Amino acid sequence: MNPTLDMERMHLSIQCARQAVEELKRLGEDFPAVARNAERILASLQMLEINVSDILDCGLAPTKGR
């Protein structure tokens, strides 16, 4: 694996983004423009999870510094 890729840090950033967007979705319950856009961002975040987080969640990826 490319040693410059910091998978763990990317994974943490994705988790932070998910928390922030889920919070936004909750706050936007009566605000369709916020709730629906948040929903779309969550779908994109899921793609980041498929590309980055899944392999870490499975404990399978060697990460930078290990």
Next chain:
Amino acid sequence: MNYDQPYWNPVLETLPRKTLRELQLKKFQRIFRWAYIHSKFHRSLYQAAGLSPEDIRTFDDIRRVPTVEKAMMRDIQRKDPFPYGDALCVPLEEVTVFRQTSGTTGQPVYQPDTWQDWEWWAECWSYILWAQGYRPSDRVFIPFGYNVFVAFWAGHYAAEKIGCEVVPGGVLDTKARILKIQELRATAMMGTPTYLLGMAETARLKMDIDPARLTVNKITCAGECGASIPSTKRRLEEVWGARVYDHAGATEIGAWSYECAAQPGGLHVNEAMFLVEIVDPETGRIIEEPGRRGKMVVTAFDRQAQPCVRFDSKDVIEWDAERCPCGRSFRVIRGGVVGRADDITKVKGVLLAPSAIEEVVRGIKGLGDEYEVIVDKTGHSETLRLRVEILPEAQDQCAWIQSELEDQLRLKTNLRYDLEICGCGTLPRYEVKAKRFKDLRGKKTE
């Protein structure tokens, strides 16, 4: 951003095989559990087989999971939750897009997708397009009638995601599409091999435009296996002056495979997103070794609204023995999808794959791109007729072409044909999936 990076996902596409297999097992367990919990159809299927999510611990356990066939999906659909029925895993209001299969093999199957599923479709296509050299500097022309068939919709969204400029060729007719490619200097294009060959013919014969002199430098084909048939690929590459890449996918499955820029003579399976198993149709055993054909059973790991778990696609494929020089660890299926189990038919007691006829016809200079195969039965004897078109400039070589055609067909298919050599433009032209193989046996009233 580094546009020289050859992989869309430099981690997953180069994972060591052992790690990739472990990831596949985990992802299979996850989608199996999802389907078991959320789909009445899947749960009852698995319960009848005595399986619950806890039972899936190894690849051998996966092989015990019952396969799903298209006919089963037809049976459960057109019922509540309407129109998808019991395989729907999300509330109806979460479905954001409807697609359906082409109906080539029977009543169309409906496919619901959530927005996340749709993102996933585009994500799978992004692996394809990036591997084939699509970059933000590309202007991609899509000559496709955007409609209920998924076809190039996801290719469009993926090209946007990559950062390309997309020109939707929608309802334009063929001539208008060619003029638009010329006007905008499009650099890439997507289409079925049949349509792209027909488009080139229109440009040359009706518009006096040489497609090879246009600016298209790469083409992604789908919908038919043509771009993996060497003679068809060669014709496409010559006539368009572009690199031509294949991709195989399906409405109920997703975009599961792609040819990379190294053009290894086959398609990579996107094994981070799909589990592809090759099953021996006679014994039901899984084929792991290269060079033995079987039918594909496929699982999409991340599709949620209507999961695809061990779907019996009936595509005939075989593993390649060689590792691709591109560096991807994803396995390659040699020669792409070589046919469908229900297309490969016995004629005069010999197994015949229509793709073998295409390989011969398109490999002979002087013959046009179109052909038609008609199998019929008179009394107890079967007849096999092949209609081809001769190009105007090859009229004086008709006898040689006929003899070459007979020899090659006998060599590649072990069958004799009644040949009919027609004039150019005689045979039907197709916009999407071509129907060149006509089996009339059993279709006549006795």
